[in-house]
Amino acid sequence: MLFAVRLDLSRLEVAGPPVPVAEDVNLNPLSGAAQFSFSRAGVLVYAPGGAQTVARSLIRVDRKGAVRPVTETRRAFFGPRLSPDRRRLALTVEDDKGFNVWVQDLERDTLTRLTLDGGQERLAVWTPDGRRLVLGSSPARRTPSLLWRAADGSDDEKSLTASGRRPIAGSVSPDGTVMAFTDQDPIPGGTGNDIWLLPLPEGEPQPYLRTPFDEAGPMFSPDGRWIAYTSNETGREEVYLRPFPGPGGKWQISTEGGSEAVWNPNGREIFFRNGDKMMAVSLAASEDRIRAEKPVLLFEAPYDHGLPWYPNYDVGADGREFLMIRSEPRPAPTQLNVVLGWFSALRRQPPPPGR
Structure with missing residues (x-):
């Protein structure tokens, strides 16, 4: 599961709870390195496949x-x-x-x-x-x-x-x-x-x-x-x-x-x-x-x-x-998923108390 969280840049603190953004993202289960990227406009692209263990x-x-x-x-x-x-x-x-x-x-x-x-x-x-x-x-x-x-x-x-x-x-x-x-x-x-x-x-x-x-x-x-x-x-x-x-x-x-x-x-x-x-x-x-x-x-x-x-x-x-x-050789990802407007899910989250 890929999560996103709001940040308060003035305080350099987390400013909200984690929000799930995408499931089954291709990743290394030990380093946490995941195959995804996003744009300033709120377009997310990722390779599916979940945790990839090398044989x-x-x-x-x-x-x-x-x-x-x-x-x-x-x-x-x-x-x-x-x-x-x-x-x-x-x-x-x-x-x-x-x-x-x-x-x-x-x-x-x-x-x-x-x-x-x-x-x-x-x-x-x-x-x-x-x-x-x-x-x-x-x-x-x-x-x-x-x-x-x-x-x-x-x-x-x-x-x-x-x-x-x-x-x-x-x-x-x-x-x-x-x-x-x-x-x-x-x-x-x-x-x-x-x-x-x-x-x-x-x-x-x-x-x-x-x-x-x-x-x-x-x-x-x-x-x-x-x-x-x-x-x-x-x-x-x-x-x-x-x-x-x-x-x-x-x-x-x-x-x-x-x-x-x-x-x-x-x-x-x-x-x-x-x-x-x-x-x-x-x-x-x-x-x-x-x-x-x-x-x-x-x-x-x-x-x-x-x-x-x-x-x-x-x-x-x-x-x-x-x-x-x-x-052992393993197949490379052959599919990319695109998610539009995922920033809106973060904006709907209420700010923490006292903000």
Whole structure:
């Protein structure tokens, strides 16, 4: 339903109750973006169709781009994360109730819902033992926070930190003692997105990387000595490495733009995306330095991107196969409805008391 409301421009306040204007308007149920426009003369035009949920499929892609399906299930998936044993897959699923985390059993092809409150719970990250999932949550009823719970749903969620901003889980160190995540500086014009470290199972978050630029998508290396991340410090997104826990220098891994960094489980290669291109960089690490080869194109295809800078894919145990998400084609709107004189419905509404 599309509503309109009168405004008092002198007071910058709402000056009446919402009035229904049109039903069944084509819209994104999560962002609220709707397909309509109107003129000063009171002519409204909109595309019908109601809430449009995108159907996406999970597929496996090898290093040459060959494709095979994972499951026949079609949902609005994003943020796939393979469990350490590669038998399960944590996913965020979006619907008209918000974002929730589900777990896919890849051997039995079952999809089980883990979170139930229809909030904004997304981008789940496995602990190294595969027993728990850490996720960022910002449902309307509570402060945005990082939570964790058993991957089989056998316990209740436990808050790890409450930031009041927008924490997004990145990765857990191989020894399970530290969580790397991104959070926003609450000060407008401040440091933007920064990378923080949170001791597990409890502790206070500490800044890892705070600059005037944005940093996001922190991913621990398999040996725990490095963190890969994305920054826009050059004016475009690029992938970098820094030592953990630091201090130390930084190494730019991508050369012509890149984000969504994921490590090869062997620790000697990093993957990242540059638009529709899947890139790979071979690495050689010494005690405190990294030598990176030139990025190599593996394949190029229009697989879905998720949250900015955070990987919307994962990598198999041998580094030879990628788990990607692909949107299914959906028909474009073929009809536009026109409503004349809808301003008159607003003018008939009596002004609020005291006006």
